[in-house]
Amino acid sequence: MATGVKKGSEDDSGEFAEFMADISHEIAKRVESLDPTPKSRPAQRKQATPVPDAGVIAEWDNVADRMIEEMG
């Protein structure tokens, strides 16, 4: 993995900035892949029942959630 030798006078001002950009990207990837804390799943979008019929629980998902909570 050889690279060409760059003259010091060229583009020196951006050297640290470029380094930081690369390293930041590397760290972001690494900490994400190693993170020991369980990832919270993105909340699933609950589909609203379009037109509730009589006797049908419209907000069934919410009711089920509450039941599970109460049982827990």
Next chain:
Amino acid sequence: MSVVNYGTREITCKIVYYGPGRSGKTTNLQHVYSQLPEERKGKMVSLATETDRTLFFDFLPLDLGTISGFATRFQLYTVPGQVYYAATRKLVLQGVDGVVFVADSQSRQLAENIESLQDLHANLADEGLDPRTLPLVMQYNKRDLPPGEISGIEELDETLNFRAVPYFPANAINGGGVFETLRSIASTVLGRLSAPAPKGS
């Protein structure tokens, strides 16, 4: 080995520039230091003799600020290249996460490069580190010297780089190749970061 500390949200990596005397290790750090924006410039500690040879070691703390929520620091060290400072080199290598081997491209320095590389391997082994797997990058410095005075890149690589790790030609005195080398070793070290072992394991 360096660890991503999720408790304190810190990443600290120690990188050591190793190589024979006068190969340009301190010059590498001086160039990095010269490129730091003012707000990130801490102190570069350099303990040198009156003749400007590194007596003990150079230390450049590179505080990169908070990246992805983690306070990130790279600690760059050099070792004194002269053979009689063996104890100091061992000391500096303690807890190292990655090594940049700065070889002097001058043909007459080839034996010194080999000797220094052997010294590195012996000292790593003494520290319980595996010289075959520790992150390592080679830098062939002083490429700005007249072609008649320096060995070819292929020759240097064939002689010194038997692990076939990334290598970079450089003229550190003008800054050439310095950040490319640092980027490579930093990337290799970060790629080997591990999460802390779970409690009770």
